[in-house]
Amino acid sequence: xxxxxxxxxxxxxxxxxxxxxxxxxxxxxxxxxxxxxxxxxxxxxxxxxxxxxxxxxxxxxxxxxxxxxxxxxxxxxxxxxxxxxxxxxxxxxxxxxxxxxxxxxxxxxxxxxxxxxxxxxxxxxxxxxxxxxxxxxxxxxxxxxxxxxxxxxxxxxxxxxxxxxxxxxxxxxxxxxxxxxxxxxxxxxxxxxxxxxxxxxxxxxxxxxxxxxxxxxxxxxxxxxxxxxxxxxxxxxxxxxxxxxxxxxxxxxxxxxxxxxxxxxxxxxxxxxxxxxxxxxxxxxxxxxxxxxxxxxxxxxxxxxxxxxxxxxxxxxxxxxxxxxxxxxxxxxxxxxxxxxxxxxxxxxxxxxxxxxxxxxxxxxxxxxxxxxxxxxxxxxxxxxxxxxxxxxxxxxxxxxxxxxxxxxxxxxxxxxxxxxxxxx
Amino acid sequence: xxxxxxxxxxxxxxxxxxxxxxxxxxxxxxxxxxxxxxxxxxxxxxxxxxxxxxxxxxxxxxxxxxxxxxxxxxxxxxxxxxxxxxxxxxxxxxxxxxxxxxxxxxxxxxxxxxxxxxxxxxxxxxxxxxxxxxxxxxxxxxxxxxxxxxxxxxxxxxxxxxxxxxxxxxxxxxxxxxxxxxxxxxxxxxxxxxxxxxxxxxxxxxxxxxxxxxxxxxxxxxxxxxxxxxxxxxxxxxxxxxxxxxxxxxxxxxxxxxxxxxxxxxxxxxxxxxxxxxxxxxxxxxxxxxxxxxxxxxxxxxxxxxxxxxxxxxx
Numbered sequence: 001x002x003x004x005x006x007x008x009x010x011x012x013x014x015x016x017x018x019x020x021x022x023x024x025x026x027x028x029x030x031x032x033x034x035x036x037x038x039x040x041x042x043x044x045x046x047x048x049x050x051x052x053x054x055x056x057x058x059x060x061x062x063x064x065x066x067x068x069x070x071x072x073x074x075x076x077x078x079x080x081x082x083x084x085x086x087x088x089x090x091x092x093x094x095x096x097x098x099x100x101x102x103x104x105x106x107x108x109x110x111x112x113x114x115x116x117x118x119x120x121x122x123x124x125x126x127x128x129x130x131x132x133x134x135x136x137x138x139x140x141x142x143x144x145x146x147x148x149x150x151x152x153x154x155x156x157x158x159x160x161x162x163x164x165x166x167x168x169x170x171x172x173x174x175x176x177x178x179x180x181x182x183x184x185x186x187x188x189x190x191x192x193x194x195x196x197x198x199x200x201x202x203x204x205x206x207x208x209x210x211x212x213x214x215x216x217x218x219x220x221x222x223x224x225x226x227x228x229x230x231x232x233x234x235x236x237x238x239x240x241x242x243x244x245x246x247x248x249x250x251x252x253x254x255x256x257x258x259x260x261x262x263x264x265x266x267x268x269x270x271x272x273x274x275x276x277x278x279x280x281x282x283x284x285x286x287x288x289x290x291x292x293x294x295x296x297x298x299x300x301x302x303x304x305x306x307x308x309x310x311x312x313x314x315x316x317x318x319x320x321x322x323x324x325x326x327x328x329x330x331x332x333x334x335x336x337x338x339x340x341x342x343x344x345x346x347x348x349x350x351x352x353x354x355x356x357x358x359x360x361x362x363x364x365x366x367x368x369x370x371x372x373x374x375x376x377x378x379x380x381x382x383x384x385x386x387x388x389x390x391x392x393x394x395x396x397x398x399x400x401x402x403x404x405x406x407x408x409x410x411x412x413x414x415x416x417x418x419x420x421x422x423x424x425x
Numbered sequence: 426x427x428x429x430x431x432x433x434x435x436x437x438x439x440x441x442x443x444x445x446x447x448x449x450x451x452x453x454x455x456x457x458x459x460x461x462x463x464x465x466x467x468x469x470x471x472x473x474x475x476x477x478x479x480x481x482x483x484x485x486x487x488x489x490x491x492x493x494x495x496x497x498x499x500x501x502x503x504x505x506x507x508x509x510x511x512x513x514x515x516x517x518x519x520x521x522x523x524x525x526x527x528x529x530x531x532x533x534x535x536x537x538x539x540x541x542x543x544x545x546x547x548x549x550x551x552x553x554x555x556x557x558x559x560x561x562x563x564x565x566x567x568x569x570x571x572x573x574x575x576x577x578x579x580x581x582x583x584x585x586x587x588x589x590x591x592x593x594x595x596x597x598x599x600x601x602x603x604x605x606x607x608x609x610x611x612x613x614x615x616x617x618x619x620x621x622x623x624x625x626x627x628x629x630x631x632x633x634x635x636x637x638x639x640x641x642x643x644x645x646x647x648x649x650x651x652x653x654x655x656x657x658x659x660x661x662x663x664x665x666x667x668x669x670x671x672x673x674x675x676x677x678x679x680x681x682x683x684x685x686x687x688x689x690x691x692x693x694x695x696x697x698x699x700x701x702x703x704x705x706x707x708x709x710x711x712x713x714x715x716x717x718x719x720x721x722x723x724x725x726x727x728x729x730x731x732x733x734x735x736x737x738x739x740x
Contacts, residue, residue: 182661188626192628193597193626195540196540196565196566196600196603197539197540198564198661310518311517311544312540313538313539313540314537314538314539314563315538
């Protein structure tokens with residue numbers, strides 16, 4: 001089966017491509033040419049829309065195994081495909097190879113996107129001893145993390161980073177000093193003071209970031225810091241990069257679009273970990289993304305049921321569903337003039353591919369996998385339209401966004417098509 | 426009977442609402458001074474039930490609400506949740522639905538989580554007409570306490586416009602302080618805040634108070650000094666100051682500090698009091714203390730709130 005995309009604007013920061021009225025030919029799961037090749041089996045008229053590499057999501061909780069009431073691999077990957085995502089790194093991280101195998105089987109059966117399992121950094125994510133990186137890597141794990149738990153023991157972090165270098169896998173941390181965050185349920189500031197909620201100061205994250213950076217610098221190993229939320233964290237990472245520390249970082253869609261005001265009225269959907277901070281932090285995160293201090297945007301998809309959210313703010317489980325909002329968040333920032341299209345797409349294609357050490361993904365090249373998305377960067381829509389996740393816990397519900405994927409292809413197969421392209425599926 | 430309206434906080438109220446409630450409270454108080462019990466035609470909640478639902482221990486607030494509701498003729502259904510099946514994490518929304526379906530005229534709720542009475546009100550609204558009254562939600566608001574405090578302040582000072590009220594102690598964890606800040610600012614008073622930095626962080630100034638770090642400089646400025654206890658039950662991690670006696674030395678209303686109050690200035694405390702810590706026993710019981718008067722005013726203030734929230738109206 002040969003599929004030909006015509007009249008597309010080919011846009012790929014990873015390959016330095018920006019070409020109007022281009023053609024892409026896909027055959028057998030691979031991009032085979034950038035020019036016409038006889039009569040295709042399937043013809044997609046791109047009508048001048050953007051054709052980009054498929055999005056890579058570094059961090060999404062899929063609900064399975066364990067919590068299919070929140071989300072399933074099928075519902076999560078369908079939602080991801082609708083959002084233009086073709087590769088999902090699946091959390092929670094595990095240290096059991098049978099769980100990795102199960103996840104891969106589910107993903108294969110479901111099909112809409114690639115699912116890459118995350119491995120646990122420590123056994124049982126308990127922070128006491130290192131998980132078996134080599135064994136887990138052989139089983140298919142692509143990065144190592146304890147998810148939302150910081151590695152308390154700095155010596156253990158050091159050993160883990162050093163081990164990861166030899167095994168050739170990246171490490172992703174949740175940077176936080178838990179003693180400073182103790183009891184906190186939202187950002188510490190004027191809003192928490194007014195609502196009477198216990199705050200988490202920026203310093204809780206920044207102490208964690210500074211320590212993780214110092215340990216990474218000590219070892220010379222790479223470290224990826226996930227979901228940074230404060231201006232200070234961005235600055236610490238910016239300075240570390242200047243010194244040559246091998247650090248990368250990501251930020252979530254929520255932290256790019258919202259601030260702590262979203263919590264007013266005790267809105268439990270806006271209860272996140274790390275918390276939404278202030279407008280100045282939001283601006284610094286966008287700026288960090290623009291100047292490359294922040295490398296990637298990851299959905300940080302944390303599906304929750306209504307039972308977990310329709311409770312007192314203190315008792316509500318933190319997290320938001322966002323697996324289908326990653327690319328639209330970035331195109332919205334482009335529409336607002338806050339980011340260039342080049343930086344926006346880099347942050348969800350080439351950026352995360354580099355962090356994973358997967359130079360094959362996140363770019364369009366002849367001979368490479370046909371993971372791609374056809375995108376209308378200006379289409380206006382509201383969060384909630386055609387919602388695919390099983391979980392609906394998003395503080396962005398009803399928010400108008402700019403930019404909508406119309407067609408997503410994974411390994412040469414259509415995994416999502418908007419009604420305009422439905423007939424070719 | 427007019428419409429019912431939840432009473433969840435001072436922040437959404439206007440100055441006229443507050444002055445109206447204070448007027449009604451004074452009117453109830455006068456009638457109670459003449460007779461031990463309101464006359465039949467004044468018992469506007471006659472034949473109705475009021476539920477009191479307390480998820481935190483309380484002596485004065487619960488008793489005060491129950492006496493106020495009884496004075497208005499209501500029968501009381503009292504639920505002590507410490508011993509009930511309600512556990513942390515269970516939704517108050519369902520509780521609101523359940524109690525609301527029994528059609529009480531009001532549900533008076535105290536809960537350890539900020540914002541929780543809003544959730545209870547949403548549940549109650551889905552099935553019936555019960556008005557939810559906030560008797561303290563976490564560190565957020567305690568609106569009837571602020572009203573009884575205002576009643577006490579107005580008794581002594583008449584107009585609060587331009588007057589200075591000092592609030593000293595654990596303000597970050599205090600719903601009393603928040604409700605008082607909102608109310609006093611709406612009535613034009615100046616509010617000065619004092620206490621340790623860990624319990625009185627700078628961002629509290631965004632609520633309209635002015636922080637004076639030196640308690641010795643703060644006390645002579647005030648027409649009324651409101652002392653708050655340290656809420657140890659809301660602290661996380663290590664104690665934020667070295668010892669209780671160290672706390673008293675730096676922030677407590679000792680006899681020496683009380684002696685430097687303005688002539689005519691008086692001392693308030695919402696209780697419970699930790700004598701010898703934030704307030705010296707001699708000061709608590711001395712001539713400048715209006716603590717007992719505050720407690721007495723509580724009943725009239727809560728009658729006014731019950732009347733307003735239920736939409737009932739006594740003559």
